[in-house]
Amino acid sequence: MKVKPVNHAKAAEAFLEDAPHLTFHDERLWDMRQKRDQQMHLLPEWQELRSRASAIKEHTLANLPEYLEQFEANAKKNGIHVHWAADGAEHNRIVGEILEKHGAKSLIKSKSMVTEECDMRAYLEPRGVVVTETDLGERIQQLDGQMPSHIVVPAVHKLVPDVARIFAKNYNTDPNDDSPQSLAESQRMAARPVILTADAGMTGGNFLVAETGTFVVCTNEGNADLSATVPNLHIATLGIERIVPRMADMGVFVRLLSRSALGSPITQYTTHFRGPQKGGEMHIVLVDNGRSARLGMEEFWTSLKCIRCGACMNTCPVYRRSGGLSYGAVYSGPIGAIIDPTFNERKYSTLPFASTMNGSCTNVCPVKINIHEQLYKWRRVLAEHHELPFVKREIMHMAGKLMGQPTLYRTAINGTEVALSSLPRFVLYNWLNPWGKHRELPHPVKQTFHSWYKKNRLKGKEESKGGKA
Amino acid sequence: MSSRDTILATLRANRPDPAAHELPPVAVLGDMDAGKARFEDALQLLGGQILLPQEGDTLASAIARRFPDAKIICSAVPDFEGTIRLEDVASPQQAAATDVLVVRSPFGISEMGSIFLSEAQLNSLNSAAHLTQHIVVILSEKNLTANMHTAYVERPEFHTAHYGVLMTGPSATADIQGVLIRGAQGVRSLSVWWE
Numbered sequence: 001m002k003v004k005p006v007n008h009a010k011a012a013e014a015f016l017e018d019a020p021h022l023t024f025h026d027e028r029l030w031d032m033r034q035k036r037d038q039q040m041h042l043l044p045e046w047q048e049l050r051s052r053a054s055a056i057k058e059h060t061l062a063n064l065p066e067y068l069e070q071f072e073a074n075a076k077k078n079g080i081h082v083h084w085a086a087d088g089a090e091h092n093r094i095v096g097e098i099l100e101k102h103g104a105k106s107l108i109k110s111k112s113m114v115t116e117e118c119d120m121r122a123y124l125e126p127r128g129v130v131v132t133e134t135d136l137g138e139r140i141q142q143l144d145g146q147m148p149s150h151i152v153v154p155a156v157h158k159l160v161p162d163v164a165r166i167f168a169k170n171y172n173t174d175p176n177d178d179s180p181q182s183l184a185e186s187q188r189m190a191a192r193p194v195i196l197t198a199d200a201g202m203t204g205g206n207f208l209v210a211e212t213g214t215f216v217v218c219t220n221e222g223n224a225d226l227s228a229t230v231p232n233l234h235i236a237t238l239g240i241e242r243i244v245p246r247m248a249d250m251g252v253f254v255r256l257l258s259r260s261a262l263g264s265p266i267t268q269y270t271t272h273f274r275g276p277q278k279g280g281e282m283h284i285v286l287v288d289n290g291r292s293a294r295l296g297m298e299e300f301w302t303s304l305k306c307i308r309c310g311a312c313m314n315t316c317p318v319y320r321r322s323g324g325l326s327y328g329a330v331y332s333g334p335i336g337a338i339i340d341p342t343f344n345e346r347k348y349s350t351l352p353f354a355s356t357m358n359g360s361c362t363n364v365c366p367v368k369i370n371i372h373e374q375l376y377k378w379r380r381v382l383a384e385h386h387e388l389p390f391v392k393r394e395i396m397h398m399a400g401k402l403m404g405q406p407t408l409y410r411t412a413i414n415g416t417e418v419a420l421s422s423l424p425r426f427v428l429y430n431w432l433n434p435w436g437k438h439r440e441l442p443h444p445v446k447q448t449f450h451s452w453y454k455k456n457r458l459k460g461k462e463e464s465k466g467g468k469a
Numbered sequence: 470m471s472s473r474d475t476i477l478a479t480l481r482a483n484r485p486d487p488a489a490h491e492l493p494p495v496a497v498l499g500d501m502d503a504g505k506a507r508f509e510d511a512l513q514l515l516g517g518q519i520l521l522p523q524e525g526d527t528l529a530s531a532i533a534r535r536f537p538d539a540k541i542i543c544s545a546v547p548d549f550e551g552t553i554r555l556e557d558v559a560s561p562q563q564a565a566a567t568d569v570l571v572v573r574s575p576f577g578i579s580e581m582g583s584i585f586l587s588e589a590q591l592n593s594l595n596s597a598a599h600l601t602q603h604i605v606v607i608l609s610e611k612n613l614t615a616n617m618h619t620a621y622v623e624r625p626e627f628h629t630a631h632y633g634v635l636m637t638g639p640s641a642t643a644d645i646q647g648v649l650i651r652g653a654q655g656v657r658s659l660s661v662w663w664e
Binding site for chain 2: 024028031043044045048049052055056058059061062063064065068069078084085086090134135136137140153154155156158159160163180181183184187188191192196212214220221222223225226229230240245246247248249250251252254255262264265266267268269270271272273274275276277278286288292293295296301
């Protein structure tokens, strides 16, 4: 059976109907964007940092096989077991085998978008492994049976009463608890015994350093360091693109990451794992899952520069008003819209259209990915691959014809004045016109620019020409 | 062919031209102030505290004043007693009972207010730094480095430690309706004591 495209617009419509959630979501993310701006203005070298970060990442991607080999050699020298996974299924199998070998039945983990990509919990749980997310937002999402709705703040679409309801059901806390402090404390108290008795710990990671065989994890809650250091077995999963050549390059990225993400200068924890701790065992799984193929896409390979800060999501008016879950994908927002189609072109064919093309995502990206241009390029690719829905395709087709013929276009535009002011609402606002949902069409203009120009300027020109002659 | 070899072969076939993407030289940018005042401002912005001595104070009396209810004060430094020494803590499960852990950090970063800890400071029980309720970090002004660039360029620990954490203030979260909470799952407070 052919997979159906995600109906982003329809899912967003449901999100738009809930005013309290919508307002909070919109304002919270915009606040993160503004805090980012404040940090940016404190650093005169901000644009220089972005240029450096972009150049380092592009260089690394062009030399990715060599840097990965260098990383592997150094990590192995330090006693880390290095695994390679071509796709999500292989990743899950590798993790499952490591756990089985150790007889590990309980796994505590910190947030990792790659394990979401691989849908790892769904693989491990039927095999008898209890997986506990320890990041507060991620745990809320796990208990609620939802994907993270944002790559940095997974439960940003929820309000205090939502969390109180979920915790009451799972932690037997007061369902009317309206204090974020006491709810966060409930998570701490619930997580601590699970952490202390876990058989294995798992983390994601933000960076790999080729020179030293290190991986770097940037977090705030302390749960990642607990997950990595309390059990004797630590498994880390990272995408192969997360690499930088030298330890000294980390300065550029650490200075950009949290400022871009949350508007804080640095995450509370920036942890460098270079080898197993005393008496412990450390594994790292390097995951491809479509990345090596994406590197070959001339117009889209620079999306691999992404350091997953989420700044493009926080600034995007469509994301802020539709919510991450409406994208129906692991990665949402502008960055999601340009990388999701590489995972499944048909399923995510609607996402590059979830943009106003205002370019704000590109402007805030710390590694200078031309996100809005890639959104546009994806639209073209999807049209060429016949992945446009019927209405969009037909309207584009008609618009193309209209705009290709000046006379026809002008007749039609002149006609809109009559149409917009005289047609009944049901003709203007219907399923053929998604722009008519949640917004009014513009007031018709009395005169188009073209007809005004023809009447005034052109006439004047003719006259002055005549005068000269 | 193994997945490793398949992935590397695909990358070699697909990559953009390496000659068109040179590696820029190491960047050392920004404010080069490695001062104490800058460190303190940055630390406090991230919720960390300075443990200030009062007249005639020792570290022990300052800790007793700051943490009057603390029962288990664990010392990872030779020049402070505490109620237990970190060398005598056998496991993370035992470390979890700690109220206050006292450690010495080899360096701090003025730009961020970050302090560094590795297995060398934690007697290889790395979890102790995160299971304790509170942490007191002894730091010397002469061991401050200006910013993230200078830290990564100058400090040998990034090339030697198996576990190296930059802690900047206490653990924190804003995952519930955007409300910032200091003291999430790791330490509830982080205080710096100047020596």
